[in-house]
Every structure is written in C-alpha cells, then in structure tokens.
Amino acid sequence: MSFKLFKKGIAAAAACILLLGMIFSFSFAQTFAEGKTKIIIHYQEAKGNTKDWNLWVFPEGGEGKAYPFTGSDAFGKTAEIELDGNLKKAGFIVRTDSWEKDGGDRMIDISGGEGEVWVKAGDDRTYTEPPDGEYRNLPSYENINVTVHYFRYDNQYDGWNLWAWPEGGNGEAVTFKESDDYGRVAHIVMHNLKDVHKVGMIVRKSTAENEWAEKEFDNRFVTKFKTDGSAEIWIAQGQDRIYYDKDSVDKTPKIVKASIDAFNEITFETNFPFDASKAGLSLTGDAKIKEVIPYDSKTGSFTNKVKIIAENNLDLSKTYEVTKENFGTAPVETGKVVRSPEFDSLFYYPGHDLGNTYTKRGTSFRVWAPTASEAKLVTYRSWDDKTGKETSLKKAERGTWTSFIKGDQEGLIYTYKVKIGNKWNEAVDPYARAVTVNGDKGAVIDLKKTNPAKWSGRMKPFTPEDAIIYELHVRDLSEDPKSGIKNKGKYLGAAEEGTKGPGGVKTGLNHIKDLGVTHVQLLPIYDYRTVDETKLDQPQFNWGYDPKNYNAPEGSYSTDPYNPVKRITEVKQMVQSLHKNNLRVIMDVVYNHMFSASESNFQQLVPGYYFRYNEDGTLANGSGVGNDTASERKMMRKFIVDSVSYWAKEYNLDGFRFDLMGILDVTTMNEVRKSLNKINPSIIVLGEGWDLNTPLDPSQKANQKNASKMTGIAHFNDGIRDAIKGSVFEDGDPGFVNGKENTENSIKEGIKAGIDYPASIASYKDPGQVVEYAEAHDNLTLWDKLQKTNPEDSLAVRKKMHELASSIVLTSQGISFIHAGQEFMRTKGGNGNSYNAPDSTNQLDWQRRADFDKEVKYMKGLIELRKGHPALRMRTASDIRKHLSFLEAPKNTVAYHINGHANRDHAKDLTVIYNANRKTVSVALPSRGTWKVLVNGEKSGNKTLQVIKGSKVSVPALSTFVLEIK
Template sequence: MDFNSPQFARQYHYDGGDLGARLTDTGTRFRLWAPTAQRVQLRLYPEGVVSDPLECVEMEPQDRGVWYYETPRRLAGVYYDFAVTVDGVTRTTADPYARACGCNGGRSMVVDLPATDPEGWQQDKAPARQAEDIIYEVHVREFSWDESGGFPQAYRGKYKAFTCTDTTLYGDGQHPTGLGYLRRLGVNYIQLMPVFDYGSVDEAAPDASFNWGYDPVNYNVPEGSYSLDPRDGALRIRELKELVQSLHRQGFRVIMDVVYNHTYHRDSWLERTVPGYYYRHRPDGSWSEGSGCGNDLASERSMCGQYILDSVLYWAGEYHMDGFRFDLMGLLDTDLMQRIRAALDARYGRGEKLVFGEPWAAGPTACKRGTRLAGKKSLPTLDPEIGAFCDAVRDAVKGSVQHTRSAGFVNGGRGKEGAVAQSLTAWCPGGRGFHTAAPTQTITYVSCHDDVTLWDKLVDTLDPRRRYDEGTPRVLRANRLAAAVYMTCQGRLFLLSGEEFGRTKQGQRDTHNAPITLNRLDWQRAWDHRDLVDCYRGLMALRKQLPALCDKSAGAARRLLRVETPAPRCVTALLDNTGSRWGQLYLVYNASGQAYTCTPDGEDWQCLADGETTFGWQQPQTAPTFTAAPGTALILGKPSQL
C-alpha cells in the first residue's frame, strides 16, 4: 500500500477529533484509526501494570479506517490496550490517542477529564501579555531537586514544586528561590522541557536515573516521574494542571516543549497500530534518521500531520498551555506548521499562543517528494508568528557551539561586528546566517539546554585553568556583556534557567542523561552571584520600557537609524525609540581591551546602563560624554521632547 499516494489520503483521512477513549453521558466510546488492520480487539484491565484482562471485545470497522466500540458503562479509571492484526500478524499496542495511562505508559486509561480539574480551573487564564516576551527554560526535576531551593522534601523534582509560591534559600525566609525568585528576576514565560510521557526514566523508580525527556511514548499524557504517584493515571493530569494554574496566578505564561519529530523507539504505539505509516523510510526501506534518534515522523502524511495538530490543540485546550516550542522543527513540513498556527489563531486569537522551534535537523530526512520543511530557508515564507531560534545571534555573541575554543564577540572572537549589527534588528531583513520576515520570527538567545552553558563557554575560551566554579573577573565581565548585547536586540528573548547566575555543568556539552547532581539548579549559586543576577534583572526591566527593542512589526528594522564599527571589536548603534520617555537610544558594545569614549549626537543624553549597573535608568545621569570601559556595554537614552 502506497502511504504517500493522494488516493490513500482521500480514502482514509479522518478528522473527526474523537479518536481514543471518550466518556459520554451514555457510556464510553473507543475509536482507533487502523486502516490496514484486518481485526482489532479491545482489552480492558483493572490495573495499569501486569494483570489479566477483565474483558476482551471485538471492535467494528467503520469508514475511513476507523475501528469502533461503544458500551453503556462509564469506564473511568479502567485501563485498556488493543490487539491489532495486520497481514496476519497481531501486535499489542496502547492507544496512540490516549489521554491517560498507567505507570510507564504501557497501558492506556479511560479518564474523566473534568474530574481532574483543580478547584478554579474553569476560571484559570493566562496573565496579560507584557511589553516584551522573556522566556525562561526550565526542566521540572532540575528546578526544585536541590536542597538549596527550600522546597518541601516530597515536592522536590515534582510538578507540585511549582505550586510553592514563596520558597527561600534552605528555607531561611530571606533569599527567594523558585517562583518568588523568578518574579523578582522579571521573566514572564516559563518554558517547560518535555512534560509529556517519555520513556527514558522508569516512573516506578524515578530517582534511579535522569533525562531531559526528549523521548516521546504517549504524546497526550503527562510524564509520570514528576507525579507524587505515577501509578495513579488521573493524578499526574491534575498535578500538571495545578502547575499551570499556579504559574498563571504568579504572573507567568507557560510554554510546552514538544517533540513531534521522532518517538522514543521505532516499536511505538503508532508503528504497532499502522505499521510503516507514521515514519519516513528511505527508498531501500531503511528508516530515516534526520532526528539522530533512529526514526523520523512523516508529518507530511495526512493522518500523521492531523495527529500532531490534534495533539497541540489538546494541550492548548485541556491544559491551558500558552505556547509551543517545537524540537527539531526543521523536520516538520511547512504546511503542518502553518495549519497549527492558523488553528491556534482561530481558537484563541492572532498570536495569542506562541509557536516557535528549532529551524534545523540533526541530519537529512527522507520525506515525500515535494515536501517543504520548516528549516531556516523556509522562515521568510512562513507565517510571521512562527518563530525560530536564531543561532546567528548565539554564535555571533559567544562563538560556535560546535567548537569549544571558538570565540564570539564578547570572548575574543574577531570579525563578529557585522553579525552583531545584524542581530540588532533580529536579522530582518536578514543575511547569510539568518533571514526572517519580522522580529516575531526571531528567538534571540545565547544559551539553552543543548550544548555548553553560556558560563562554561566563556570559561572554556577565557580561563586557561577552566575554573567553572569560581568565575574570574574576565569571565564575569564577558557574561555581563553577552547579556547586554542580546537583550538589546529585537526579537523575543529566551534564556536557559540559571544563565543569569552563571550556571555551570562543568564544561559538559550534552547532559541529557547526566546525573541530576550536575543538572540541578543550584539556588545557592544564584545568591552567590547576585551581582550577575541583578545585571540581568536590570536589563529585563529596562528592555520592557524600550519600544525600539520590543517592536515586533515587520517595519521594526527601520528603528535602527545608524550602526557603526568605530574600532575593532566595538559596535555602536542609534535607534528610534519613539513611544518612550527616551526618544532615541544609543548603544555601545565594547568588547575590546580599550576604553571607548563617545559623544552622541545632540545634548541631554542619559546613562541608562553601563558596565557597573543596569539600573541607571532609575536615576539617569546626564553628561556630555560617556565612556564604555573595556569589555562592557553602554545604553544611553535621549529624553523625549514634551
């Protein structure tokens, strides 16, 4: 059977939106899309782990490849799976469309979703958007695992930790950690690394191993290792909703990191249900591996794309997620990404839900002929509200992530001035390294969970002794300059949790399965490096007052009036900041070893931030000339004429 043929899609595409198990007023309905099956048997169980079935029933084939069974019993809390027979071979599979499951996801569970809603859930809504979107990437377990966070022992590493609103350093009552710390910092989006059910951690013994979670098993079910009881199929749902509700109440919107480009293993529920359909294969029949994980989902096939679209809409609706970060978005087709954007806009309003991703893949993929993938080259053709991580900014500021000793603008690199200048306008209208249609498409960042942390990169390039724990003055200065550069570029801001306090992983590049002791957030370090934290805090607060930087319109680049390189490793820029109490901005990035003195056009310029403080805007000082010390930045503002 040719799964790529238009005839197959026309005959079997199903968009009823009701696949899986659904409780109704009159009982329970089961639907499974399995167009190549000759027989499907539904099996019901009392538990989510090893047990004999309570009942086995034959499902009936219907139009468009759907198999159906209905019972007048309300089977909430009952577990189930399917026996699917294709070409004489019977495979046991959980439900790809399941919304609840047992421990480790091997069996699906019928769930009464309204019963999982915490009190007040129907009134839950996201806080109002601020002048700028500042995204803070967090791993659920890393966030609260360390004792220094002051979280209750039972909640450490769990969803419930996010319901603790006022934790302090070792419980001292004085130094905020967790959400209180983040409120003070000034970020307004919390991006959760994968919280769907993944396979690389044993939920029955979650403390025995660690993983970031980019290993999907059940796409529409929360991960159980973050739950207080992963054996309870409904509890993890309630706890994740409580997490979202708590973040909303504390002033944060929530972004979900989604991985629709591959599954944990090839022998997935999707493969067991419709063998060969959901994955890409090379002409010789071998598996495509553009994800670097052994398989690639065939998003361009109609029911695979529909599956992904339905999943996104489910998380947005049932869990009130405010945005989606797509892992390896460069493996997904542009038609699907456009459909996702349009569907979210239709339900929630234009741009209300953020959509962005990685505009690359780990390698080539074997997609259907004529498929256009959502990589860098496609960005100008995508909806402007589909964003992408801008590696051009990242590498210009700190150097290539592929080479440890490669340096960027702030840590000794040469010839980076042009890239820094283009970063100012979020690479609009673009250049060789990146090309976008509007700043809404640019995620401006210098570190995320992948690769070495910003701090470790600076230590690797600036400290021959590699003192990751200490922090030399040179490293600290470069970190402050890096923050000043990317936080004064247009686009949406993004940072790895702990970047602002010099988070270190001892120089290790990929810590996806390293011990939690290496990956955890060290809240003690946040207070040891409070001066660096305050640098970030001041920059975030200042940025929200500067329309020249927050402007996301297609014409935002016109706010850049002039950019110059007055000396090697020094960039200056003049920007139109109309709409603020400062009508113009003058930026100086001085990565050189010499002080740079400037006299901006006109008079009455004020120092808003410099190498000493990023809070100068609170009581700005006027002067005829200003000096940027070696390795520092200046942000100057010219008061608007009343």
C-alpha cells in the first residue's frame, strides 16, 4: 500500500481505497440524524507543487470518502462538501491518492450546519479564519439587525438572555421580549459600526445575584447577512448550532445514543440536556437501574450525556430498550464493552473448528458471535440465489454457534445470519476457505480434491539472509501481449514454463528463474473487493490491498471465478510450478485493515470488536484508509495466526509479507512467528514496520522501533531506500546515486543492515530483520524517480545511476529485495500510485526487457555475486561489526572492506566501492596484493574482469567496484 503514509506510502498501501458506509452500532447517533451538513475547506499549496492533492473527509464516528478540490480563490484551492446528517464535527485529511499526507487528521467544529476552515501546506494547524488576513473582500456593515428565535424544549425561559457584540467591539445584554410559534424572539440591533463582518453571541442565564449564572456553550457567530445588514437565525436549547433555516432545526427531544460500554454500564445521550438527578429513565426486560450519573463530572447534573449503572451485568446477547421521559424509547446497542479485556476473557474461543469442517459423513459449522441473540446458517442453491434456506444455529460455548448437516455437503453454498439487537446481519464466514464469485458467499469443499497432480511438499530450509526477493503482481507478469504467455493475467500464467518474448528473450517464470532470485513475493492473492469477477471482459486492475475474504484466493486471477474449487487448485499449480523451478513463494497479506469496516464480515458478526477505535468512538485510521483492525484483541489475534498458518500449510508457502505491519501489535506478530516455526522455521516473515498513528501503546506496535522484541521478523529499511534515491514523499528530492551530497553516512548505516541505527529509528538485532531495497510497488519506480530528479541527464547517465542503486541493495547486509522489472529499469510513466491504473501502466513490458538486455545481464551478475559470496550475507550483528569496516574515500563515495573469510566466504577479503560522483575517483585499497575485480560498473558476476596489483583503484563515475583476494 502507499504511506508511505503509511510511511506509505503509509500503501495501502492501499491506501488507495474508497471506504463507504457507516458503522451502525457505533454511529448510533447518526441513525437519528437528519438533514445535511456543509463544510468548506480552503487549501494553500506549497510553491511549485506538482502533486495532485485532494481530501479524505469523514463524519465524526463514521468512515471516510475521497473528495476533490473543485474551486479556487485568492487563498488557494477550495472544496465545498455536503455530508449527510446534522453533524457537530467532521474530520478531513489533505492527501494524495498514494496517501501522502499534508498534516495529520484534522477536525472541523461545525455550527449552523456549516463549517469553514483554512489549511496551508506544511502547516499542521487548522485555521477557522484566513491565516494571512482577510482576502475575500467580505462585505462589512454599519448597521446590523439580527432576529434571534430561541427554543427550549423544557419551556423554562425565565432568566435566559443573550450577550451579543459586534466583531472587535464591546458586548451588551439582549433580552427575549417576544414570542412566536417557535419559542422566544430577541433582536440584536447595532448602529454606527465600522468594518464589521460578523456578530458574536452567547446564550446565558442571569439571576439577581449573578448575571452569568449559566451559559449555553461558548461564542457563536452570525456570519450570513442580507445586503442591508439584517439576518434571521434559529437556535435551540442544548444545541450549539446556528440555523439560518427554521425547517432545519431539530426541535424534537430524542435519544441519540444508548450503548453498553461496560457489562453493567450504558452510555446514554440525548439531543437536549436534562437533570440527571431526576432522570426519569427506565430499561426494559430484567435490567434494573442502580444509578444515573453525569458522563463528565465537570458538567454537573444538568447534562445531555449520562452513565446508566445497572444493578447487575447485562446479557450482551439480549435486546434492551431504554426509555426517557419526554425523549421516547430507543434500542440499546452493544458499545465499548466488546473491546474490554473482560469481554475477551469471557468469550475467547480457543478451538480450531471455526468455519466449516467437511467430511463425507457430514459437515459441521461454527461461528463466533457472542453478542448475537440468534444465529442462523443460510444455504443457497447457487451463487446468484437470492433466497436461501435458513437453519437455526445452536448456542455453544464461549460465544460460538454451531450446526451439523449430515451427508456429503461438498459444494454447499452458505452464509451466516446473526441478530444483533433488533437487526439481522448476513455475512460470509470469516473462516471460509472457498467462496463464490466476488466472494459473496462461502462454499463447502473437499480440500483434498484441490491438490494438483503430484502436489509436492515443502522446499528445503532456507536462511533469511540468503533470500533475494522478487516482488510481483500476478497480472503484471503475463498481461503484455508480447509476453508469449497463454493464460494472461492468471495464476496459470505465472506457472507457464519456457515462454519467450521479443527477440526470443525469456519471459514470465522463465525470466524470473534465469534472473537467479530465490523468492517470488506475490502482491495480494486473497479474495479482495475492488475487482468485479463477473465483468472480467472489461478492463479492471487493482493491487488488491482491500481485503474481503482472507482465507480464500482472489477469483479474478482464476480461469473460472465462478468455481470455488478451481481458484484454489490454480493457486496450488502456480506454487507447485514455482517450487519446481527452485523459486520459493511469499504471500503479501493485509491484516491491518479491510476494504470497509461497515461491510466486513467481522463487523456484521460482532459489531465493534474487530476494529480499533479512538477514545471519542471514531474508527482509528493509522492505515490511512478508514479503519485499523484490532490485532490486540484475542479473537482478532487468533484469526490472524490461524489464517497465516492455514495458508502456510494448505498452500506450502515459504513466506509472508505483512502490509502496514506497524498497525499490528508485537504479541500478534510473535504468535505468528511461533506458529510458523512449528510448520517450517525457515518461512520468512517480513513487513512494513512503519510507526503509524493508531491508538495502540507505542511499546506494542509491531514497528521498526520494536524490532528487538520480534525475533525472526524482518522490516523494510526505508532508511537505505531514501538514502539511495531520495525521499519517496518528494518526487524531486535526490539521494546518493542522483546527486545529493552528505548522504554517505546514511548509506553506510544501511550497508550494515541498520544494526547501529539509533533506537528512535529502529532496534534491529541481526541482519535477518532488515529488508534492503530501492523500489517496490509503492511510489515511483526507481527509473521514474530518476527522471523526476534528473530530467536533464542523458539516458546513459540515468542507467548508470539505476545500476549503482541496485548494486547497493545487492551488496548490503540483510535480505535483498527487488521490484519486478527493476532489472530492466521498469517505468510506470511517472505514476507513483498505480494501484488501479490500467495494464498499459502496470504490466511488465517484455519489449523493454529485450531492449535493456545489457542492464538485465548486469543485474543478473549482481545476483550471482551475492549468491556466490557468503560474506555479503552475514548472519549476526556481531559478525558484521567484526568483519566489515569502512575505508577512507572521496566525497560522494562509499567504500568498505570485509575481511577474514567472513561467513565462511572463499574470499579472504572483499572490497566494495560506490562512486556517486560524475568523475572517476581513486580509492586506497585496505592492503596491497592481487585484487580481482568482479564488478566494474559495466559488468558484474563472479568472474574476474581485471586484476589490480597495488594499493589504489580508480573507480569510474557512477559505478560500483567489487574486488576480492582469495
């Protein structure tokens, strides 16, 4: 995904997805809201900006949606956005489609149904007034006459009045002297004003003893006037809005929230305040109220939000209603209680039979839904059957529901339905291993029948530092018409052997094998949301960072997405073919978020449990795409561990790459590692250990800073990435290879696999925890980055820069990582976030592979060099510190020496030199002797290209030299 935010590109990466809908049970207040809320956002871009900034806007407590800027004014870009409901707050993020953010999450306080803010590039503040002075030439008034209509639902108007003042002037009391069918009426009349654009006011209560005995909220401003300076507004007791339209006012007292937030506690909120000491509240059923107390002790007893304390714990599977005198009756939803440790302790289910368990004798079903009052199994005749047969599930231990159907049920299509409160939700089984087209229903299958002929076991154990990972999108590999691959865009296309392209060059699997990498890392192949599998005859593309069904393969890569079995078989055929060609397979997994929280199977079955929430009840958004999963909760943690283990066992996978791993927690990742060790300890686990803004204890975030707590788990090293080529957030920012000075130390730290990074950056314990890379699917490709930073340089010069960058990756300690096509200097035409771009942008260009044959051979030689020299793949930090030392070198040059047959290398000494200058430099070698040159900037490998006898070597411009003494 892209963070990268996230630092993706904080991906996702991916980052990348429009999330729709709202969470019913945790946006309860919004279900009662009516009307519209308008917000206006002004954004001043940085000078010289070339990025396409837009907005991600979300109602308080709801999910977000992307909006473009649609206008401009003297300040900058503008957007006028209308949201459903009479909202008090709305949030927004200024971002690009690749989820680069300008500032963090921002909130708008809304009054009068409209909120207006100003933000500036590079400035985290959100201004409620133009920050550089008024620029809009707003009309000013000499005389103002504002008619104020005030409504109190309790009809207690005695003592209430207004305190009003002109902009920049002194205040005065204004009384309500008239009545109408709305309530009381006051007139704010001001004369002989100068440069006044608005009028402020406070609703207050005065007594003989205290003119300010009470007040409703703080300052409110009237900003909309007719040309003669007159205005008419409506306000209501307990509401901090100013209404310019009488019909917009919600005058009916009502309950806006009633949720169980602890086993014996209900949070209760109304749209108007009431006296908590005389609450007049009652609960239905066997629940009895013990006491009612203000939610915030500072508000006093007159409030619109209280805690209802029940005499006994509430049964979360039962339906309760709360009644408040004058406010009506509303259902009580399940709230924060499901996110409590007590809930986890009471309902954690440790069994291994969730989902369906098939035998010829019969199939059993088990689903976890502890807050449901009823649950049903729904079976269907076909994938498009609209009406299913419902069978009641039996309530079982620890919040689970079960059923058993006798006989051979192979091919049965099913879903679950659960009753949450008064509402029935239908969902696909989260543990379903097979699904129908578009993943809308689960399917019962005999997994043994999904194994292809001669389905083999696992490959031999492998050491992480020996890995050279090739990141690939299934569709990209074969979609090019010149690929020579029959099954274009499919799993089977990645399994085809012996294919050739332009000029007879090897393509597809044939090319990857010839390149010499050890692992193929596949972008998401689980069932994802954004490609319509019923319309594969139409152009569609997505990276797949929008999970729908975690345990079933994506259907768009199958030759028959309507067949739940075929997609599984074809994934296994692909894995089998890669294994046959000595290539291990890593699966990219995205457990940090889902396409949409509200429509996810998790949220439908147990609302509010599986996702992480902020203190104010809004969904956490560290992922940048609207929701974060709550891996710290026992059943979410169990699901992640179970899911990864299932893929590892059933598909014989060799590794897992965790998208936005920093959203997840340390304990979960260690449990994943522990489970995989039981299957095969050499299974690689790597992830994006970015430090993300999610409400989790910093010490528990599975990020680079906490790497020392996660043995056997690797992190992408953005330090060396940005040092090599420049920041991924600034297209024009260069790095070591493309002209930035004083980057040598950053390159050196990266070469050592970051083992000496300060704790504020990372806490790597050994090189196996570090993934060294220069480009990935996110952000600009290395080639496109060089075109942005060095547009005036020749093709030949940029090729040299590119080769220098790749050589640094492949001669650094740690795990090497290459993006598919990097070997022939892949371009996406400058698209830095191609998650949904067409095939013409994303597909591997096999003609380019033929045209860049010399460059491919150079990369192939670097891979041969790395595989041939264990010294480049040391296993421990202590060995790196013992054997690797840096040499004196000219400016913009890095040179290092590895001695002592490190890691049992056949070479006694290795010297590596990177020259990022535009001229030849001379570097003193660590000792006199006969040095054999293996890499010289033109060729690379393990063969001797020349012999140097002496104490110095001349390294050409923009070149890497590797020398050895045996």
